[in-house]
Amino acid sequence: MFYREAGQFKSSYKEDQAVFPILQDRIGIGIILLIAFVGIPLFGGEYFISAIMTPFLILALAAIGLNILTGYAGQISLGTGGFMAVGAFAAYKFATFTITVGGFEGTMPLVLTILLSGLVAALVGIMFGIPSLRIKGFYLAVATLAAQFFLEWLFVKVGWFTNYSPSGVITAPPLVVLGYEFNTAAEKYIFTLVFVAVLALAAKNLVRSHIGRGWMAIRDMDIAAEIIGFKPLQTKLSAFAVSSFFCGVAGALWAFVHLGTVEPEAFGINRSFAILFMVIIGGMGSILGSFIGAGFIMLLPIFLNNVPPMVGWDIGVDMVAHLEFMVFGVLIIFFLIVEPHGLARLWTIGKEKLRTWPFPY
DSSP states (O other): OTTOOTTOOOOSHHHHTOSSOSHHHHHHHHHHHHIIIIIHHHHSOHHIIIIIIHHHHHHHHHHHHHIIIIIITOOOOSOHHHHHHHHHHHHHHHHTOEEEETTEEEEOOHHHHHHHHHHHHHHHHHHHHGGGGTOOTHHHHHHHHHHHHHHHHHHHHOGGGGTTOTTOOEEOOOOEETTEEOOSHHHHHHHHHHHHHHHHHHHHHHHTSHHHHHHHHHHHOHHHHHHTTOOHHHHHHHHHHHHHHHHHHHHHHIIIIIISEEOGGGGSHHHHHHHHHHHHHHOTTOHHHHHHHHHHHHHHHHHHHHHHHHTTOOOOHHHHHHHHHHHHHHHHHHHHHTOTTHHHHHHHHHHHHHHHTTSOO
């Protein structure tokens, strides 16, 4: 069987702790990156790239952020959309801020703008994560839900965040990096892909570090984690900060790259629930699961819109929307009962079967 790892020996601790210790995984990731960086921009249509792949990557990045907080640290959050809004509006303020140095006027570099917007979202996340030191579970979910509504209301009511735009809508400046402007759908996709690939690799390494082990210890039993040396204050707030940073960057990319023009309602409570569904269906506590969940949520409406007419079942648009909610509900109940770790766990079980095939043990 192609996935059997017999003969792959590790001769050092560093090799044993590699991100992808199995050769087949390294080959698979290499092929996926080759397709993502070369195949899709060259052969993908404009609609496929701009309407499917680019939002898929951005939502996967937001799902990684929520997965860090909920899946790895065990802190429930319903305010993901609010933290994405913080990133989007912070990036807009940074991008429209004029810097004067020695008589030369200019704006902040785009990449630095997006990263700073993530830092602003991290600070806001820390502020709203403080209640997690006293409350947990359902009560923490309600507290983060309040953050969602408060942030959305703030960006609607306070005109400073939109530079006093009468419509309350912000328009992103051109995507220019080192004098090169990203205009086409493929260029914007590459711009997003670089951010997502780098941050996903950073998240993968972060959850394997001392910080990540602290998050998982707090998730499993906070009292035991404190006894073995992890400080609940720093550990929980660091999870909120890192999670909000990822969501903030995702919000900035959503506003600057995907939509170009955005209003606060684009980051409403439905956005928060959609990203939570991605984490539950894809797999809690899994970086891979964030991508699988985002892909599933993105592809399901396309499947429901195209497959029924192919088999002669003519259904209306409103019925498709209802079917989406029903399928999401059924899948969430199924995964919560049968497999809480989602589709990513099923993929892991499949790999284990391939390693031992045809023997049962």
